[in-house]
Amino acid sequence: MYKYILRRILIMIPMLVLISIIVFTFSKLAPGDPFTGEFDPRITKDILDKKRAMFNLYDPPYKQYLSWLKNVLQGNFGVSMRFGFPVSDLLAERIPNTLFLAITSLIITLIVSIPIGIISARRPYSLIDYSATTFGFLGLATPNFYAGLIAIYLFSIQFGWLPAQGTITAGADYTGLALFWDKFKHVIMPASTLGLAQTAGYMRYMRSEMMEVMGKDFIRTARSKGMPERVILYKHTLRNALIPIITLLGFEFGALVAGAVITENVFSWPGVGTLFLNAVINRDYPIIMAINLIIATMVLVGNLLADIFYVIVDPRIRYD
Amino acid sequence: METQIDTRHSASKSLNKSKENTPWRIAFRKFKRNRMAVLGVWVLLIIVMIGIFAPYLTPHDPEYADLLNTNGKPDKVHWLGTDSSGRDIFARLLYGSRISLIIGFSAMLFTIVIGTILGSVAGYYGGKIDNIIMRLADIQLNFPFLLLVMTVVAILKEINILIFVSVMAFVSWPGITRIIRATFLSLREQEFILSARSIGGSDFRIIFRHMLPNAMGPIIVNATLFMAGMIISESALSFIGFGVPQPTPTWGNMLTEALSLRVLQYEPWAWIPPGIMIVITVLAINFIGDGLRDALDPRMRKS
Amino acid sequence: MKQTVLVEVKNLKKYFPIKGGILKRTIGHIKAVDDVSFTMYKGETLGIVGESGSGKSTMGRTMIRLYEPTEGEVFFEGDNLFKYSRKEMRRVRKGMQMVFQDPFASLNPRMTIAELIEEPMVVHKLYDRSERNEKVKELLNKVGLQAEYGSLYPHEFSGGQRQRVGLARALSINPKLIIADEPVSALDVSVQAQVINLMKDLQDEFELTYLFIAHDLSVVKHLSDRVGVMYLGRLVELANKKDLYSGPVHPYTQALLSAVPVPNPRLKKERIILEGDIPSPANPPSGCVFHPRCKYATDRCRVEKPLWREIAKDHYVACHLVD
Amino acid sequence: MQTEPLLIIRDLKTYFYTDGKEVKAVDGVNFQIYKGETVALVGESGSGKSVTSMSILRLIPDPPGKIVNGEIIFNKLDLLKLSESDINEIRGNEISMIFQEPMTSLNPVFTIGEQIMEGLRHHHNLDKANARKKAIRLLQLVGFPRAEDIIDEYPHQLSGGMRQRAMIAMAMSLEPKLLIADEPTTALDVTIQAQILELMRDVKEKFNTSILLITHDLGVVAEMADRVLVMYGGQIVEEGDVYTIFESPNHPYTKGLLSSIPSLNDDKDRLESIEGTVPAAHEFPKGCRFAPRCGEKKLSICEEKLPQLQEIGNGHKVRCFLYERVEA
Amino acid sequence: SSTTTDEPTQPDQTNEGTTNDEGNKEEATGPVEGGTVSFAMFSAPGGIFNPLLYEDAYEWNVIGFVFEALLEQLPDLSYGPSLAESWEFSEDKRSITFKLRKGVKWHDGEEFTADDVVYTYTVLAHPDYTGTRSYIVEPFVGFEEFNSGETDTFKGVEKIDDYTVVFHLKEAAPNALDNINFPIAPEHVYGKYEVKDLVNAPETKASPIGTGPFKLDKIVTNESYELVRFDDYWNGKPYLDKIIWKVINQDVAPGLLKSGQLDVMADLNPSDVDLVKNIEGVKIWETPDFGYQYMGFKFGKLEEDGSITPFDKVYNDKKLRQAMAYAINRQGIVDGLLKGHGTVMNAPIPPVSWAAASPDQLNTYPYDPEKAKQLLDEAGYKDIDGDGFREDPNGNKFEITLDYPTGNKVREKSAPIIQQNLKEVGINIKLNAPRDVGSHYDAVGNDEVELFLAGWGLTTDPDPSGIWKSTDTWNFPRWVNEESDRLIQEGLSLKAFDMDYRKDVYVKWQQLVNDELPYIFLYSQNSITAYSDRIQNVKPDAFGITRDIHKWWVKQ
């Protein structure tokens, strides 16, 4: 197992290199550079050229890439051309926020979708099932920026229950439990909107997975042993139904981070999504590269984690 | 086991109604029994009609900006008011169904074509080709969709619907490819494929005559769901400024154009209609997809 | 009776790679067929029995190159099949056809019966359209189905009827050899007999040669002239039906025969109950593959592979005990 | 030899409702099982064997299935009238089942031990350690020399035969009075089948359990059964002790069946065969369900009316007009 | 000189503004101490809170209350004292002597002295300086020598004593003060660092030390920035306890204003004004802006060697350009898209500037399609083939491509309207899909477009050099006109120290541009601020509402 994980991690390296080459090519293909949009006429071309030279923008692209790669191998993601700060500092500010958002979203998704999925699988074509289905489809069909806006309108402005923007209350200086509660109130709305489609999807998926497993022979075996319904549902069925869900989860992370671009925008959530959006617009390629690399790594690690979880829930799978 | 039993009713009985018993017709009958799916078809049909006959349904040009009447309230002339550039929202809604459906449909078609070709080649031949295609897909899957579209759109000098759609297809082929490959992989082991090979059938024949028709189920189902997803994606891209540019109306950019709390609260006519159209269309397509899944899924043949 | 040789299989091997790890590298082999040699004569039925996973299907498929062999040669009417290019091979397939075990999976559900039966003729560009139609009707009649059934789809048929369609399809291009891979195993008992009878009739009429694969020893006995027994990818015994059933030599054949339940409540026969389970073909036991379950096994059996020898006329066996 | 039936089934009807069709999977089945005897239920695929057996423990999936009529009296209790929790007390405890597919009948994500112990702990309130001890004993009983290891292994680590033995250990763990074995060896190889049948005989002797053995292999029937029930089209068409059925079968279907099996011992050139196919359960003929396939002796009434199961002597019952003593 | 509009700039402009509630009714109770005011900004600051290095307007939002310059620009655009009590030009106008204010304390208690001034301007000229503001000191004597490393000291700034500093300029310039006024950084804090490391100094990223009324106290990065009052502020202890800048989505902000989660919001969307106006307890302050939007024509290509190769385009014909100006409903755009919160522009100096030509001095090109058609007919552009579009005088089809960037929503919306307007008079415009700002200006800068939309944000001085001289990099149209160049030069001459003379020159220049139309000037959008009436003592002016923020107080 450990050897397997190690191998998987090693194999990520060439993948990441390839990804970085592609991203680099893309960002070099895009016209302009971070200084194109900055044309304060008092800032003469010479000043800009000096800055461009500072970032080696006049080197041939392959050289730029190689020096970037060399730096990354030494753990240095370079300096943002736009902000002048080390990219790693910028990311360190934002990644925790995005992770917090994404993980909360994932938790909400699971907390909501799995039980509802189970209930609708247990009573298919019941009122609950139909309501869940309707909600599910609505969730799938509502663009999440709109869901976010409507949520802000309702819960923040009309009812005043939840804060609309940011991660914590500015100037409140909460500590301990109050801080936690404050953060929770801030994250709940963006996290739910971010996970809206996922929640809906998982719910449908859970339902069909549960129904499928319920039809399996071994459930009949468990029934024939006189196991109560509760045991059959939560022990025998659920564990099997969760297996494919876990695979999905592995892929989910990348999607969440991508979706975060939009949600972060609506909720002014200071995460990597908005940073990335701006970096793309500004051609701040050290940031683009770093974020892509990190997302790719997260996706790869997500897949790896999914595989590891897989082993935990499904004894049929063994890696060695 | 049940499969056997169900089909055991003697062939002679069904002789006279043979034309009704092609596998497609059976699926069709099953589909017809799914009320939500049929409703979905009707709704979609109506929306398509709206798109086709838009010029006859409204006298307004959806791109004509009347600067004297921006953010107008609904009235007898502009049934749903006007947008911030003074364009008739109702007209944009009607014409928008054209563009949104065209985008959804052609992005889906592009993707399906790429996905089917790559997926079937990978699934049928396996080995090195499979490995290469799947590695590519893995790498591609590592770029979240939105991020990739953003990057690609930023590079391109010009965006029109065709290019937009190609970009969407270009970044979304891996999902479909995987599904089709998986279908082909499992089909490849089926005895009827071996049988086709044992009579000396060529690869071409096997892929097109035997495998593809049997893979149509998953392909169609995924195609519908994918189309729904594309309509949503277009609106999301519009939101971050990478969608189909104005003045071309799409539901997505209509929705984002009307994106502010003011509009949300005081000008519901500007956002509810495109919002509802997106939701209804996506719902309809999803229901159709669901219905198709049930109708085409061989596992469901039991009953 | 001296007969002409139709097929000669020499040292046929088929290993499936076991892929593992993320690189999908080959980390081992399933020795599905491991050094098998035998001869088939024109017009005979050679039965192959053996337990599940012993490599019967793989052998049948590799013989006609549905799987590329790992090693060995197969001569069909004197020509080495493995020398042909893929394209030539497609042409040669005319002479050898296959009937599959699962009547539900072996017919393309999206084609009509007529299309299915016609397809081999289309592939080999035989006859024109109307001739083919005629031929399809004729074949349907031959296998005992009404000609009108041609326009129906497989799902509208019962298992027995489908197996008939499978036979008609195989017969449509006048093959010399038919490999029947458990053609009746999936059928109901009362229908099984219909198909077996039909196969016999067709053999007589078309001078077919059958390789008849099954795990039901009584069915094999009924249909075959000679019978081979497979165990873990190898042939352990091959002989005339009479010799094999009345005087099995290999301990495995003996156990197999004794294990068959006989539909006679009064006959309480003495069983050889084998210990243990069949090992995995991925790492077969050393020496004689049967030795872990063989109560006569000696030290020699554990280390030395027994040779495939003719111990009596037309009676081959691979066992150290018969020296 | 028998005194009092352990299980009595009266006029059991189990129907399925799918696609607007009514499928009469089991349509008026009557029989008894006595203590300590092995009753074989034979019949072709789709004849309703499994549905009959699953009806006993009320394992019919509802929807689409429903037991529409009948009584299932076990130990003077009508199982069909019990509450869900009461029937759970019977299941596994008094009556247990093993199924045809050893590959899919065990939950792949739990160890063999967990699955055996689950029943023990639930029904007998054993603690973990005792349940484990008992499970190991059971595994040894079904012929696992390394029971201590096997108990912690997962189903996929075992071969088909081993899984079926584990299933038997599980079924016997609570020493049930009745064991229902639905085609327990169909998926297994002959040599392994021999092991399992041997084991079932052992176990039966040890616990004096009655067995309802479902199979379509007449060889297995001849070997194992005391009494035989032959099913066709959702009904029992013939019933009798094993010798009667094999030596003097009366129903044309039973006869046909017996003569269509190739035997190791005789060398017929052609097999007798029953023409036609088994009718689908939703389109039975109006009269006798075997009538369309029945050979020479068919009477005109056969196509008109459904014959009743009649006793024609010493526990031998047949559902055929040829043997109907009292014309209805 | 000028800056781009594509980033909001720090407001430095003037002129009368309007509020919806004229005059602040002072509460009878008088000012009380304490309270917090929260400001909204729509994008997170980059995070360089150092006056020497900051890059974007959002950063300035935060440190604008922390740092102060030598001079303060007054509502009438003239300069008044701040850290410098007085200043004096030499005879030749090439030296300026600043007398610094005594007793000014940095936030850490240190005394502000001439060393800080010298330090600030020396860093800007330093060879290792990583920021972009070296242009401030470029006009200083000795810049080149110091910047190239030839000399160790910067001769341009000279400390006379602790409270006297002299700036030496290479040339006299009437707009010198405007060019050189710059926030002063403390030497005792930043002097510890090598110039090249300044960007990573802790005092750059957080806890900057300034002389202003508020200290930056707490940062929740990219989210909120909390300033607390500086008790020893030289101009009097501020009343407010805290000012919090919050990063907030622009679409959501008006709602938060309503729910009281926000007190001040600048850059209100014109279409939201009516909504916000109706919110109880919210006031609106609206003032014209120096920035403007335009549609430019590309006349040529700027070559590597600095020369310009002219293009041969239909729109080289002045009549065509003028016809286009008549054809575009610019007032309609202001009324429809800006809801009237803006003005139509006709020349490159916005009406709010003291140097602006009055409307009667210019051709205002009112919306007049008929006039446009007439001009086009006269110039020989006629629809010959009857497709509704005019052909050029040679009878060839013509089509002009219009490029525009995303980002500014109103500008984005105006592009299709321009196309539609021009179509109505028979001019065929091909609208390229909008591109993000970077790509757009890359294409514009590389002269790869025909028509393009863009905008300028200007500082208060009317000097157009930088964007209007033929050789300027930012002369996007590549418009070459000797007369224009001459007038621009004249505007900076010694004579131009006379304001009236200078204005005359600029009026002439505006008339020239107004006639030649290398741009079609579109509109100037007002800047609109909404703020809570909880805040007392607000003195709105052309620069917004934050002047004398230390005198603000809130009703508890």
Ligand SMILES: Nc1ncnc2c1ncn2[C@@H]1O[C@H](COP(=O)(O)OP(=O)(O)OP(=O)(O)O)[C@@H](O)[C@H]1O
């Ligand atoms: N395509 C394949 N890839 C990998 N392994 C295979 C493949 N086909 C068969 N095998 C393996 O080869 C061995 C022999 O299989 P084969 O199907 O030939 O056995 P068989 O005797 O026909 O069994 P059965 O009676 O179950 O059909 C088995 O262990 C099987 O798992």
Ligand SMILES: Nc1ncnc2c1ncn2[C@@H]1O[C@H](COP(=O)(O)OP(=O)(O)OP(=O)(O)O)[C@@H](O)[C@H]1O
């Ligand atoms: N879940 C179900 N839904 C619908 N019909 C069913 C279901 N289960 C069984 N049936 C029907 O009941 C009839 C009897 O099936 P049953 O499984 O009892 O046959 P069997 O005799 O056990 O056959 P086999 O030998 O194949 O196991 C069949 O016609 C089948 O179609």
Ligand SMILES: [Mg+2]
């Ligand atoms: Mg096989």
Ligand SMILES: [Mg+2]
């Ligand atoms: Mg059954």
